[in-house]
Amino acid sequence: MSMFDGKVAFITGGTRGIGAGITRMLALNGCRVAAGYNRGAEAAQALKAELELLGAIVSVHSGRVDDPGDCARVCDEVLALYGRCDFLINNAGITIDKTIRKMTHEDWHKVLNINLFGAFCMSKAILEHMIARGSGRIVNISSVIGEIGNVGQTNYAASKAGLFGFTKSLALETARRGITVNVVAPGFIETEMVAAIPAAALESIIEKIPQRRLGTPEDVARVVQFLVEDGSSYITGATFSVNGGLDM
Numbered sequence: 001m002s003m004f005d006g007k008v009a010f011i012t013g014g015t016r017g018i019g020a021g022i023t024r025m026l027a028l029n030g031c032r033v034a035a036g037y038n039r040g041a042e043a044a045q046a047l048k049a050e051l052e053l054l055g056a057i058v059s060v061h062s063g064r065v066d067d068p069g070d071c072a073r074v075c076d077e078v079l080a081l082y083g084r085c086d087f088l089i090n091n092a093g094i095t096i097d098k099t100i101r102k103m104t105h106e107d108w109h110k111v112l113n114i115n116l117f118g119a120f121c122m123s124k125a126i127l128e129h130m131i132a133r134g135s136g137r138i139v140n141i142s143s144v145i146g147e148i149g150n151v152g153q154t155n156y157a158a159s160k161a162g163l164f165g166f167t168k169s170l171a172l173e174t175a176r177r178g179i180t181v182n183v184v185a186p187g188f189i190e191t192e193m194v195a196a197i198p199a200a201a202l203e204s205i206i207e208k209i210p211q212r213r214l215g216t217p218e219d220v221a222r223v224v225q226f227l228v229e230d231g232s233s234y235i236t237g238a239t240f241s242v243n244g245g246l247d248m
Contacts, residue, residue, distance in 0.1 A: 002030025008082040009228070010075070012036040012065050012122055013092030015044040017191035018141060021217025022089055022224050023047065027056035029225065034059045034078045034085075036092065065092045065118030071125040079129065087228045088126050090119035091141040093159075095193060097152045108155045115159035119166060127174070136179040137228040140167050141220070144187040144243045160185075164239060171237030180236040182227050187243025189215045210245030 009026050013019040014035030027033045028051070037044045037060060044060040051058045061077055063070035078085050093115045096107045119140050130136030145153055146160030163183055171181040188194050188205055194214065197205070206212060223240050226232055241247065 003229070004029050004031035006032075007086040007228075008032045008034065008078070008084050009087035009089060010034045010036065010078050010085055010122075010126070011089040011091055012118065013038075014089070015047050015060060016040060017193060018186060018189055018217045018220050019089075019091040020047055021221040022091065023058065024051065025218065025221035025225050026087075026228070027051050027058050028054060031087070032057040032082055034061055034074075034082070036061050036063060036065070036074060038062065038064055038092070065090075065122055066113040068121050068125070071121040075122075075125040075129070084133065085126055085129060086135065087137045087139070088122060088130075089139045089141065089224060090122055090163075092118050093141070093143075095153065095156050097156070099152050100154045103155060111155040112159045112162075115156070116162040116166070119163060123170060127179075130179050131174070131177050134178040136174075136177075137232075138170065138174075138179065138181040139224050139227050140181070140183045141224075142167075142183050142185040142239075144185055144241065144247050147185060147241075148247050167239070168237045175236055180227070180233060182235060182238050182240065184220060184223050184227070184240045184242060186220045187215055187241070187246045189217060189220060189242075191217065208246060209243070213244065215242060215244055 009031050011019050011023050014023045015037040023033050023035045048058045048060050061074045063074045140163045142163040143160040145157045149157045167181050167183040220242050
């Protein structure tokens with residue numbers, strides 16, 4: 001029997017970057033994975049095909065995490081397909097980087113809506129199911145930027161910092177319901193988002209990381225996997241940093 005035999009995970013933004021790393025790791029350890037996406041349908045189907053060739057059970061679901069109706073619809077799809085949802089990984093996130101003097105109200109709201117309101121919408125959509133079953137794991141993917149800030153990222157930093165308070169409060173609300181809620185805060189990880197940083201700026205960032213390297217999606221996925229395992233049931237409201245020592 002595999003580690004997650006029979007368990008079902010829904011991962012927002014689960015077809016690219018860190019989300020794809022989490023999808024791969026859970027799926028290849030026997031979890032049935034529903035991966036959400038909003039753009040990049042070809043990449044989503046390619047990941048699904050790749051993992052199915054390896055014997056994994058994966059489905060992909062298109063929707064917007066900042067649309068409560070979409071969140072409810074996708075959760076209904078997952079429950080209709082698998083009959084249950086054990087783990088929710090709130091991973092979907094975007095950046096629109098500008099100094100606050102150049103940032104528009106739209107730039108601010110778009111990032112907050114996806115990164116923070118999206119976690120609220122998805123958690124709310126699946127919570128009654130988890131409460132009814134008396135068990136569940138919610139893991140929110142934040143960022144080191146939510147802890148230390150960054151020039152040109154007031155919207156992103158605020159959205160990711162908000163996930164820390166959101167996690168602790170939801171953990172308190174659900175602690176007696178058999179549900180744990182934790183947050184993982186990655187540093188700079190090898191993804192499309194980080195690849196878009198100019199080479200000189202990226203080199204400067206790496207110089208500030210004590211391990212002198214970027215992390216990988218697998219580095220983050222290992223922590224997520226640990227948090228959703230049965231043996232991690234006494235961990236809730238906690239923050240796990242995966243940043244190579246950038247912030248201690």
